Amino acid sequence: ASIVAEAGATLQAVQKAADGAGLMFGVDLGARGSATIGGNVATNAGGIRVLRYGMYRAQVLGLEAVLADGSVLTSLKGLPKDNSGYDLGQLFIGAEGTLGVVTRAALRLHPKPASEVNAFCAVSSLDAAIALLGLLRQKLGPLLSAYEVNFAPLYDLIVASMAMPAPLPAGSPVYVLAEIQGSEPDRDSERFAEVLMQAVEDGVVDDVVVSQSPREVRALWNVREDANRVLFSIKGLISVDISIPLTRMGAFLREADAAIHTDDPGADIYVFGHLGDGNLHYQVRTVDPAAAYDIVYRGVAAAGGGVSAEHGIGFDKKKWLHLVRSDAEIATMRRLKAALDPRNILNRGRVFDLNPTAFCR
Ligand SMILES: Cc1cc2nc3c(=O)[nH]c(=O)nc-3n(C[C@H](O)[C@H](O)[C@H](O)COP(=O)(O)OP(=O)(O)OC[C@H]3O[C@@H](n4cnc5c(N)ncnc54)[C@H](O)[C@@H]3O)c2cc1C
Structure with missing residues (x-):
């Protein structure tokens, strides 16, 4: 079963529509009442049931997206299997709006648990x-x-x-x-x-x-x-959303804790997250945020993790992307961006900065 949702529908509206049909949508997260399907797809949102149902990418059976040149790509048949050429919809999931504007999504639904x-x-x-x-x-x-x-x-x-x-x-x-x-x-x-x-x-x-x-x-x-x-009520908190292999999580937490407290003995560290997915939300209240970011992100990279598990890179984390993605990977991201948005009009400056020469044509 599937549902076609407009990009501006809230996650909660989709959950309710699925429930009304005796079905269930597999993604849930705290921002359900305000987060939109377009935003969810653009950030490949995860949430509390990734362990069972996967991230957004696993829910999307098809997408409609508008490219920078105005072409509309529509693939909303909702087929569970369709290898008829490239799966273009996948390009827009987790791309943070840099490759196209998502307008509709065909989403997988599951039987409602009894x-x-x-x-x-x-x-x-x-x-x-x-x-x-x-x-x-x-x-x-x-x-x-x-x-x-x-x-x-x-x-x-x-x-x-x-x-x-x-x-x-x-x-x-x-x-x-x-x-x-x-x-x-x-x-x-x-x-x-x-x-x-x-x-x-x-x-x-x-x-x-x-x-x-x-x-x-x-x-x-x-x-x-x-x-x-x-956490929202604590002022001056830095917050990171990290992915770490479970086998290395304990060592990472001990080492990051020790390094942050060596730098700022008064720092407070608050950690929660989706342990089943190896995803921690790690918060620090410190007088030295720059050092805390550096300690955490370098520790994550050394542990074989990711600097964004589910929230995306946006503007704030792009300087850390190179720690976890190779030059060849980042160059390929830039080539995709240059091919689909040669005038750099879509969400400019998110995920990575562009080498201006990439746009000389
Ligand atoms: C209390 C709380 C709890 C949360 N818990 C989780 C969690 O457990 N797991 C998780 O993954 N996330 C979580 N989040 C983050 C949440 O998933 C994202 O904030 C949300 O998915 C973004 O949707 P939005 O509609 O708010 O998008 P926005 O914040 O408006 O946009 C997010 C990005 O997507 C782009 N975008 C938006 N719409 C489109 C579109 N139609 N086409 C192309 N690009 C678009 C924007 O330009 C921007 O780059 C949480 C957030 C809050 C506030």
Whole structure:
């Protein structure tokens, strides 16, 4: 099943339309009420269920886009398979509006899950969180639909600002929100609970609450989404959206933490993110933002990661792009841009700066 959405529709409008037809759209994220389909496609948005459904690229079955010269490329048949030449629509996904203006998108829809259960877990370390992820994947396979993480002291701040009672007391080093979506409500919940109990017995999880109703599912998600609310209220925070292989994440976090505190002993670091996708949102309040950016992005590059996991490069991160993309890759991006937008009229200056000679014709 698929839906054709106009670029200006909000993500939430698409979610509601899918729900009304007894189906589900696979992407969800905190900005659902304001983010548009055009913006989502242009940034290849990810969100909380990438683990199960993939990023935007995996949802797009076809696109309509307008090129800089006014030509309209329309491919909205919504075919799951179509290798009739280049898949031009893919060019515009994650291109941040630099190659064309997206006007419509044919989006993949999924069966609506009959069961949705989540659990909030306190664990003693990142290693324990990664071990729990491995266990849930191994025992539950595709039932696992989200795996989010929140490190101290961010969770402690969220709890301090909550009007509702916290699901678990503050004070643990790491909190995990895991979710399952399935088709057999009783059996799915039972399997989820069994694996979580096993994890408690094995000492992987220290404490856990499991949702008992759709209202509780939403309440646990609200705690996770409160991370953004709390962070937006802290002034002077720098925020990066990084991708790191799980095997190197622990070392990266230790080294970045030590280097930032050597530079500024008073710095505060707040980390949360989509651990199931190796994606962390890493925030620092520091008197030396330039040094913090440098430490984090060079650390990410050394760990084999990405300087933007899901938010894109825009203007702010373009000076770091060379750390994670080769000269040949950046040169190819420039050639694509020059070919499709020779007068550089679309979102000029985003992602990379252009060598002016690329446009001499
Ligand atoms: C609270 C919050 C939580 C978030 N959580 C997540 C998350 O979990 N995962 C995630 O991936 N992102 C997340 N985001 C970022 C979010 O995905 C993006 O902000 C959103 O997708 C951008 O959509 P927009 O309509 O706001 O686009 P804008 O911010 O207006 O634009 C984004 C870029 O896309 C370009 N663009 C916009 N429309 C088009 C179009 N029609 N054609 C071509 N280019 C276009 C713009 O020029 C710009 O370069 C979050 C944001 C907030 C505020």
